[in-house]
Amino acid sequence: MVKTIVFLGPPGAGKGTQSQLLQERLGFIQISTGDLLREAVKNQTPLGIKAKSYMDEGKLVPDELIIDLIKEKLSQIGNNIILDGFPRTVPQAKALDNLLANLGRKIDGVILFDITEDEVVKRLSGRRVCPSCGTVYHIIYNPPREDEICDKCGTKLIQREDDREEVIRKRFEVYRDQTAPLIDYYKDYIVKIDATADKEEVYNKITSVL
Numbered sequence: 539m540v541k542t543i544v545f546l547g548p549p550g551a552g553k554g555t556q557s558q559l560l561q562e563r564l565g566f567i568q569i570s571t572g573d574l575l576r577e578a579v580k581n582q583t584p585l586g587i588k589a590k591s592y593m594d595e596g597k598l599v600p601d602e603l604i605i606d607l608i609k610e611k612l613s614q615i616g617n618n619i620i621l622d623g624f625p626r627t628v629p630q631a632k633a634l635d636n637l638l639a640n641l642g643r644k645i646d647g648v649i650l651f652d653i654t655e656d657e658v659v660k661r662l663s664g665r666r667v668c669p670s671c672g673t674v675y676h677i678i679y680n681p682p683r684e685d686e687i688c689d690k691c692g693t694k695l696i697q698r699e700d701d702r703e704e705v706i707r708k709r710f711e712v713y714r715d716q717t718a719p720l721i722d723y724y725k726d727y728i729v730k731i732d733a734t735a736d737k738e739e740v741y742n743k744i745t746s747v748l
């Protein structure tokens with residue numbers, strides 16, 4: 539039976555990092571709406587053009603755009619998946635329930651990454667990402683072997699446009715107002731984990747829950 543797992547938590551909690559580990563080690567497919575949107579912005583698709591200003595300001599992209607995007611993606615994947623950064627609003631969660639039901643799937647678990655705003659600011663201000671393969675680093679907590687160069691593909695790392703302190707704080711506020719209500723929506727099967735622990739400890743905790 540294929541599994542569908544939702545990663546819920548503020549920006550910078552480590553959702554992408556753990557999704558990448560589960561993808562590499564256990565063959566889960568990571569579906570990150572943030573990554574899909576950044577790709578659309580880079581390619582200047584109609585979706586990317588509409589989404590860019592919301593993303594630059596740290597606001598959520600409108601639900602209807604995100605739901606269309608995820609609908610297309612979900613229909614292409616038959617494996618175990620991690621939904622990373624989706625859903626982020628109650629209407630998105632309701633749409634997801636319908637989309638999954640139509641595909642004969644359901645949500646098997648929701649992992650809530652628990653972390654404070656101050657820790658998120660520290661993590662996101664030091665985050666570096668590979669623009670080519672998407673691997674995530676941190677200049678102190680998880681540095682690449684060679685300064686600013688991706689271990690996996692040798693590309694020069696970049697800092698995301700929205701990883702500036704004022705935008706980070708806005709994104710945290712958006713999380714609190716619009717995404718945290720999902721904790722109640724999923725209350726029957728949510729598992730909260732301490733996201734401030736070391737990356738491998740968080741990974742072990744998640745796999746024990748899965």
Ligand code: ADP
Pocket residue numbers: 548549550551552553554555556661662664665666674675676677679680733734735736737738740
């Ligand atoms: P999210 O996908 O939730 O926005 P990321 O996975 O991109 O978060 O992680 C944000 C930053 O924190 C990255 O720089 C990452 O390297 C770092 N990070 C992730 N998990 C941990 C951890 N357990 N301890 C310390 N730093 C971490």
Ligand code: AMP
Pocket residue numbers: 549571572573575592593594596597598599600604622623624625626630700709
């Ligand atoms: P992330 O990479 O998850 O931090 O997302 C980066 C940005 O993409 C967010 O700040 C939003 O502007 C947008 N975004 C990503 N996922 C969603 C979503 N599910 N709903 C609305 N906006 C999203």
